Every structure is written in structure tokens, then in C-alpha cells.
Amino acid sequence: MNAQFVLLEQESLLHITGPDTLKFLQGQTTCDAAAVTAAQAVVGAYCTPKGRMVCDFLLGQLGEEHYALRLRRSVADVAASTFGKYIVFSKADIAPERSDWQVVGIWGESSAQALSELGIDVPGGRYQSTAGEGWLLVQLDDEGHYLEAWIDMQEHSAHYDRLRQALQAGDANAWNGAQIRAGIGRVEDTTSEMFLPQDLNYDVTSHVNFSKGCYTGQEIVARLHYRGKAKRRAYPTVAATTEQPAAGVALYTAGKSQSVGTVVNSGRDGDQVLCLVSATREGLQQGLRVGSEDGPLLEALPLPYVLED
Known part of the structure; x- marks a missing residue:
């Protein structure tokens, strides 16, 4: 069976809780945060006023009024600090020090089948999600060959143990290679505030929603989309x-x-x-x-x- 897993230590989850969480993110990021539910995640980015990306992320819901941004661990501190400057005006709290939840990459043509055989409800489309007590599963492609599992390793590590028993151990470099072949770029600490969203094709890969309202950097990003051409x-x-x-x-x-x-x-x-x-x-x-x-x-x-x- 072609289904592998790896604990993605290069990834981090930035937890945000409270009734204003999605409203806050809607006004700060490139994605339609309002679309996020327990069954739907979204990808996006946070930009400077000049449109340069501080970080990219995958946004998912972990519980009632509990959300997390999956981003590179190397940019987690700067992202938390940047969001923290503005979240004080919202009924939401950010928890940059949490490490109880971890990110697991799952890939291979048999991934969906292997997870189904474990009794896990597999999402049916790109960025759709399923959830349970202590876990969230997000599908990253149309076919179900690439998924991420976010697991509470402190309270519900048994979920990870089940994956270890059923799937083949993989390598983080192989996961990274698969994402590169998929044309999905990630913002690292050494490239934070370097790229416009279009530089990483984010206008094509659903990271930018051009029909939502204003957000930080929106004027620059929208002007390039409608009136310019990415260099x-x-x-x-x-x-x-x-x-x-x-x-x-x-x-x-x-x-x-x-x-x-x-x-x-x-x-x-x-x-x-x-x-x-x-x-x-x-x-x-x-x-x-x-x-x-x-x-x-x-x-x-x-x-x-x-x-x-």
C-alpha cells in the first residue's frame, strides 16, 4: 500500500481563539476567512502594507471558536508578533507558545483508502476537512493523495499511534519534494517580506480571494492582479x-x-x-x-x- 506519513517538525500551529477570530483574520489576510468551518479550511497569506508576504498559512477550525494557522515554524514568532499588534482590538486571543498540537503529513495514492480503513472520515475535496476530538484532517489536493493531520499530541496521542501502525514511515524531504512538484510555495524566515503573492502563484493556487473586502496590502496585490503583470x-x-x-x-x-x-x-x-x-x-x-x-x-x-x- 502506497501511503506514507511523517511528523512535519518544520511546521507550527498558531492558535487563535474567541468569537472575533474569523472577523479579525478576514481584515488582515488574503483569504476568505469567513468560509472556514469544521468541514472547510482555506489557504492564505499575511502581507505588509506594501503587499510583501510575512507568512503563508493553512487555516483550519479545531473546535468552537478555536482556530489554527499552520505555517512554517521559522516564521511563527514573527507572525505571532505581527498579528498580536492588532488582535488586542478584537475579542480574540493568540497563543504563540502552544506546542501541544502537531502537524503530520500523509501522502501516497493509497492515503485515502488507508485512512478509511482506520475508520477515519476522509474529506472529499481540496482544502475540505474532517475533525474529531483532538484531531483535524485536511485534504490538500483533488484526489486525496496529500493530506495533513493536526493532532493534539498531549491529550490524544493515540491518533498518531494509529497512523504509525497503519502507514509507512516517510521522510520530510520527500514531503517537501512532493509539494514542490505540486507548485505550492512556502514562505520561510529567510524570505519573509520578500515575495508578493503573485511571485509564488498565490493568485492561482487559491491563496488570494479577489472578491473579499479590504485587508493589509490589498491595494498593491489587487492592482497587480487587475492592472499589471507579475514580473x-x-x-x-x-x-x-x-x-x-x-x-x-x-x-x-x-x-x-x-x-x-x-x-x-x-x-x-x-x-x-x-x-x-x-x-x-x-x-x-x-x-x-x-x-x-x-x-x-x-x-x-x-x-x-x-x-x-
């Missing part, structure tokens, strides 16, 4: 190197000293090193190189979705 886009690539480039490393083309892009994330698929990059179209066509104009070459992989521009 850089995100592309999955395979690197001609055995070392994984770090997020934030600049990209170049042969013979030119001006950067044409940035490494967003890296991972592995077997012996291959995969990188998601944000780069100009011209740079991608000419051949991207990591770190310098004579650095390791990146070979473009197909995107699983269409960039209309």
Missing part, C-alpha cells in the same frame, strides 16, 4: 547538484551578474534535489543557475496548473 512566477525545478539550496539564495543566468530569481523551497525526490523557484520567464528560458552565474543548473519541471499570463 516573477514560481516554477518547480530539478537541480544539478547533490546539495539542497537554501531558501532565499539568488538565481542567475550564465554570463550575467544580475539576479533573475530566488530559491523559495527545496526538497528531494529520491536522489533528485528539487527546488521551487520564483524567477522571471526569461531567466527560466535561458537557464537558471543557483548562487552565481556559473552555479548549478536548474532544469524546469512542468507546473500542474496553468499560469494565464
